[in-house]
Amino acid sequence: MTDFASLALRRELIDSAAARGFERMTPVQAQTLPAILAGADVLGQAETGSGKTAAFGFGLLNKLTVDPDRTQALVLCPTRELADQVGQALRQFAAPIANVKLVILCGGAPMRAQAQSLNQAPHIVVGTPGRILAHLRRGHLQVDALQTLVLDEADRMLDMGFIDDIQAIVGHLPAARQTLLFSATWPESIRDISARFQRDPKQITATRGDGPAQRITQIFHRVTEAEKLAVLERVLADSQRRQRGFAQALLFCNRRDDVDRVCRHLNNRGVSALALHGDREQRERDEVLLRFANQSCAVLVATDVAARGLDIPSLPLVVSVDLARDIETHTHRIGRTGRAGESGRAVSLCTPGERDRAERIAAAAGLRLNWAAWPDNDGAARAQPPMATLVIQGGRRDKLRPGDILGALTGEGGLDGHDVGKIEITTVRAYVAVARSKAKAVRDRLRQSGIKKRRFRVSILGD
Template sequence: MSNTPFSSLNLPDALVSNLTDLGYSSMTEIQAQALPAILAGQDVIGQAKTGSGKTAAFGLGLLAKLDVKYFRVQSLVLCPTRELADQVASELRKLARSIHNIKILTLCGGVPIGPQIGSLEHGAHIIVGTPGRVIDHLDKGRLNLDDLTTLVLDEADRMLEMGFSADLDAVIAKAPAARQTLLFSATYPSAIASLSERLLRTPVRVTVEQQHNTSSIEQRFYQLSHNNDRLQALQTLLLSYQGQSSMVFCNTKRETQDVADALADAGFSVLALHGDMEQKDRDQTLVQFANGSACILVATDVAARGLDISSVDAVFNYQLAHDADTHTHRIGRTGRAGQTGIALSLFTASDAGKLVALEDGLGIKIEPAALPASHSAQQPAKPQMATLQLDGGKKHKIRAGDIVGALTASKQLTNDDLGKIQLHDIWSFVAVKRSKLKLALQLLQQGKIKGKSIRARLL
């Protein structure tokens, strides 16, 4: 954190007051460095990782100059994944609480396009979306960028990695040349440098050093004799170090699914997350892992980027990351908010090049550790929660309080028996203690929410 208060900026009083209500007193480093230039209308390149506060940095810039009485699309934020877009939109809505009648619309693939078309017909001030779906709406004439004043590219490096370069060019071709462009990227490879040269005008470059404090993370590296020893070694480490939430990182989508399947066959509570999954399955996976209904998430780097998941107990690198930045981002999932964490990595002799890159990038000397002894009597950890999906959501005017009320009205369940509740347009998810699962299902099936019977099922 910096010691610079938000009140020192040229921000509208209502925005500053809302920041105070949200508990945001001092700016993070990226905010302190980038916001003055953003508020001055300059193009900005911000190099900072997830968790640095960059969303608030560009978000406050968008909101400060927004003319809410002018009902046109004034800002567009492009993100690599739907998960990140949803997270960004949620943060923007929180920052915009003091602005009446503002409309922030999310346009992403993987969900029905009909509701988006209807929402666009009613207009919006800020669009947050993924490149492919935004292009679809632009090409069909449903979205118009003639009044755009600010374009934000969030996690631009990931968008290029995921093959969105042509889509980005297509979006930019339909945007006014006279605009402010803000580009945020965790890394700054040559492709990003080239993109910046094409899109930005005399940009201010802001770089914030490593945000994850890895001093609270214990790292261990285990050398294996053969590549096919990895799965057994991973199971041994999981049994020795697994808590209620662990992440396993793999380098390919196929490997991610294979590892998750093998762990499931061995009795572990595990879910996979990768780009080949249907969006509905990705959503359900994230809900279950975030609310404690699964102990292990096996993921690729791209799928795990920008996920709104709090600190995990341990991180396991099934394969070493290709570079130090990605490795640091992986292990930064643990040891957050003052907690200690552990990161365990597997490698073989063929990973010598990656080891050198990690040692140079992290400034450490990697010494192989001995694998712990394998105890066949050990059992995989079991999750404390289970997830129920309800066939009703925001469009049915259902609120979290309605779900809590339906489950606790009879006093057979208490608030302590419930976990996270997540509301979506046409369904909702509620986490329930596994020991109370049968009772919770019975209460939902026999009761009503908002006067209607709502079907519930176990995910």
């Protein structure tokens, strides 16, 4: 049975699955949820984009008790970007359950503000190991009632050197808990931490016949360094042609200065592009990802900081402007496309000195390396996104809800419902995707009319 209603789920979660358009369980959900709901520890291997967040999310929410206010679930993620996405997904899954409080704790945000958010214990905490451990050691986070620990993308956390922090965190947790460990790969180190932290786990490998290798078309172009930008424009123009309209793309460079250089070039050529790398402040990185996710940006140019944790369900194209340094990095890059059953294209630009590395990457994917001819077009890839992002200087602290903002936009704001995209609300501000052609007019109206009879500062992100 692959219907969520076939499981012993509380009615709110069955309704949530239906509201999210989850008609049937994915393989990872069908294989892991029965064991999770039965209270077993699970060691799960599943590809990125397979639906594992819903698997452990529905599992931990199913046994959640909103009264009293006690922290009952902890989800550890390797990066801030993934933690934000997991937190947002869990909030959406929990929407039909009244009064569920979730807090995201990651580096890059003030400790004091996070500590204040923990004064009333959240039911669910999602975060990165270092910041979670810091709050535990300071006594800000109380976990004596914890029921569920989730280690998401555990292999990546080990690669990033988090094992000592994870060990210390587990030392604060009740022994009588359920531990769910998900990993894309099962190296010996994963089995070691499973043996340390889990009790007789159910080992589940979720596979599907149309996995990433079948859904992603890989293309390799031979170029010189001087030819890269011209070929890149041809590749982007070809993607727009194939999609018959607006199509987003994620580009990877190995160096931060190359990210900025490629981003500037594309913007000068009429392609709406944003840059993402470690030199950016955390808030700026969050806003770049948000604009890409809500279609306020056509092209995201990034270092491998974005190779994990970026979840755009319908991303048709990934381009390695610089060939990945190793096979694992290449695998994670191309895994950003071909997600959730969609097909995708992964293009790699290879200089003559990278031929041997390209051969190894292709061999690891079971491919015979055939060099493709460059796309036959004029490289005119001018692409402007359909949406723009409004920033409202008010958030959850001001009791703003998505319904309040939507009502203001479709009322005094003068928009039709289809002109409004994603609405994301943080503690102090809200981000709203609206039709680009109407963004300035809507901004001006909201400044005058306000929301819930209150006036907020409103701007267009990036203007």
